[in-house]
Amino acid sequence: MSAAETFSPTLAAGQPATARSARPRKRKTLLAAAPPSLQPLVRFIRWLVPPLLGLIAFVLLWSLVSQWSKGSLPGPASTWASACELFADPFYQNGPNDQGIGWNILMSLGRVGVGFGLAALVGIPLGFMIGRFNFLSRMTAPVISLLRPVSPLAWLPIGLLVFKAASPASIWVIFISSIWPMILNTAAGVRAVPQDYLNVARVLRLSEWKVFSVILLPAVLPHMLTGVRLAIGTAWLVIVAAEMLTGGVGLGFWVWDEWNNLNVEHILIAIFVVGLVGLALEQALVWLAKKASFGQGE
Amino acid sequence: MERFVELENVQKHFDTKKGRFVALQDINLTIRQGEVVSLIGHSGCGKSTVLNIIAGLLEPSDGIALCNGREIDGPGPERAVVFQNHSLLPWLSCYGNILLAVERVFGAKEGKAQLAARTDAALVLVGLSHARDKHPHEISGGMKQRVGIARALAMEPKVLLMDEPFGALDALTRANLQDEMVKIVDATGSTVVMVTHDVDEAVLLSDRIVMMTNGPAATVGEILDVQLPRPRNRLALANDADYHRYRSAVLDFLYQKHRRDAA
Numbered sequence: 001m002s003a004a005e006t007f008s009p010t011l012a013a014g015q016p017a018t019a020r021s022a023r024p025r026k027r028k029t030l031l032a033a034a035p036p037s038l039q040p041l042v043r044f045i046r047w048l049v050p051p052l053l054g055l056i057a058f059v060l061l062w063s064l065v066s067q068w069s070k071g072s073l074p075g076p077a078s079t080w081a082s083a084c085e086l087f088a089d090p091f092y093q094n095g096p097n098d099q100g101i102g103w104n105i106l107m108s109l110g111r112v113g114v115g116f117g118l119a120a121l122v123g124i125p126l127g128f129m130i131g132r133f134n135f136l137s138r139m140t141a142p143v144i145s146l147l148r149p150v151s152p153l154a155w156l157p158i159g160l161l162v163f164k165a166a167s168p169a170s171i172w173v174i175f176i177s178s179i180w181p182m183i184l185n186t187a188a189g190v191r192a193v194p195q196d197y198l199n200v201a202r203v204l205r206l207s208e209w210k211v212f213s214v215i216l217l218p219a220v221l222p223h224m225l226t227g228v229r230l231a232i233g234t235a236w237l238v239i240v241a242a243e244m245l246t247g248g249v250g251l252g253f254w255v256w257d258e259w260n261n262l263n264v265e266h267i268l269i270a271i272f273v274v275g276l277v278g279l280a281l282e283q284a285l286v287w288l289a290k291k292a293s294f295g296q297g298e
Numbered sequence: 299m300e301r302f303v304e305l306e307n308v309q310k311h312f313d314t315k316k317g318r319f320v321a322l323q324d325i326n327l328t329i330r331q332g333e334v335v336s337l338i339g340h341s342g343c344g345k346s347t348v349l350n351i352i353a354g355l356l357e358p359s360d361g362i363a364l365c366n367g368r369e370i371d372g373p374g375p376e377r378a379v380v381f382q383n384h385s386l387l388p389w390l391s392c393y394g395n396i397l398l399a400v401e402r403v404f405g406a407k408e409g410k411a412q413l414a415a416r417t418d419a420a421l422v423l424v425g426l427s428h429a430r431d432k433h434p435h436e437i438s439g440g441m442k443q444r445v446g447i448a449r450a451l452a453m454e455p456k457v458l459l460m461d462e463p464f465g466a467l468d469a470l471t472r473a474n475l476q477d478e479m480v481k482i483v484d485a486t487g488s489t490v491v492m493v494t495h496d497v498d499e500a501v502l503l504s505d506r507i508v509m510m511t512n513g514p515a516a517t518v519g520e521i522l523d524v525q526l527p528r529p530r531n532r533l534a535l536a537n538d539a540d541y542h543r544y545r546s547a548v549l550d551f552l553y554q555k556h557r558r559d560a561a
Binding site: 196197199202204205206214215 | 355372377385387389402453
């Protein structure tokens with residue numbers, strides 16, 4: 001492409017793009033001088049290059065470390081080969097300790113979904129009430145401040161004790177770790193509802209239900225979704241650790257199982273899978289939050 | 299014309315950490331039906347507080363506030379407010395914002411078609427039919443304020459309360475909206491109470507201008523009767539001797555008698 005543009009300076013003459021490049025010479029880069037028809041492509045390449053370079057640097061570093069470790073850490077190539085094999089049949093079932101990667105992902109996602117859903121069911125209404133009533137806010141403040149900094153995994157023994165099974169115990173850990181951001185952000189959102197909106201409600205004498213559905217809920221939604229996003233981030237962080245400890249099926253268990261098998265490629269694959277799923281969850285919620293912001297804060 | 303809004307010896311204080319702050323004292327004001335009254339004064343003189351007491355958003359600490367012969371007990375749709383910063387709900391379209399008010403006021407008696415017709419009529423009144431389905435963040439500040447006015451007018455209030463309705467707008471947009479407001483007021487004969495710090499706006503729109511002294515403990519200083527014939531026209535008034543006399547009277551009050559030193 002750079003060849004094309006050096007050969008066609010006359011073609012681009014008189015176009016707005018070149019009018020701009022009449023500025024001092026050192027500002028003129030190869031990319032800026034591209035003909036207008038190629039501009040979208042140029043923009044795309046400009047957008048793509050930095051992250052691509054970052055990924056390439058990462059893979060290079062990884063292969064170097066793998067070389068230095070004399071093969072005890074698998075390199076990108078062997079990991080890729082192993083991943084291809086693994087994802088060729090993601091949903092096989094050979095008894096409880098040998099299942100496809102797909103099952104493990106779904107199992108972890110399912111636990112996060114249940115724990116997280118329960119936390120939303122309890123946390124969001126509680127957040128609304130804490131935000132609306134100062135008394136309740138002051139009442140719950142000491143308990144929340146005390147329990148919030150506790151590492152989620154510290155709750156695991158309590159879960160095992162109460163539920164006497166691994167799966168509900170991990171769901172319990174997810175629940176307890178994702179409930180705090182939801183309560184706190186929802187409550188902060190309710191407190192941040194502009195007085196102007198509430199004055200509109202007062203002048204119109206809207207019913208309590210209308211105030212909630214037309215004013216409070218949409219006004220709080222962006223804050224609430226921030227809470228949800230933080231919560232799902234934490235939940236996804238925690239599930240792998242919880243499953244490592246409880247066993248059964250799931251990504252965390254799989255990591256531990258492959259460690260026992262000394263299959264380091266699979267552990268690396270698990271790390272990437274956890275990262276990718278976390279990224280996807282995060283992006284989905286960012287998209288949702290954007291949808292729900294109604295141009296506020298723009 | 300009958301008395302419509304009455305404030306008798308209204309006093310308002312706020313209890314702060316530094317002790318009691320008396321914002322208003324001995325406010326006596328009677329507003330007749332169909333009258334346009336402006337409250338003017340330097341910032342911090344409590345003119346918005348007076349408006350909020352009439353709106354019912356604030357309660358007087360002492361004295362009586364009456365509307366239509368009854369004590370004002372909280373806000374209500376018969377005293378519609380146009381807020382300073384439009385206060386449109388960002389998640390509703392222009393139509394939705396007005397419909398919310400229309401539904402609340404007329405929903406019990408009228409069918410959906412009638413409510414929709416009222417909403418559309420309000421949009422026509424402020425010249426915003428083309429922005430019907432736009433959301434507040436998609437339209438200009440002047441348009442938002444017009445939707446705010448349309449929302450208030452659509453409620454067919456007994457009194458329209460406006461808190462510096464054009465304060466946040468640029469001079470040209472403000473002049474346009476003032477001209478529209480003149481037309482709407484002439485056409486509907488509404489009772490209007492408006493807070494402003496714009497002398498021209500006050501003279502152009504009002505039947506009476508209530509000039510307030512500086513706070514704390516602000517009160518009504520003078521009341522000026524503006525006897526300019528309606529309909530009023532900004533351009534015609536520019537060379538009108540009476541207009542300039544009224545204008546000078548307000549300026550004299552604000553900058554001679556109750557001058558506020560720059561802080």
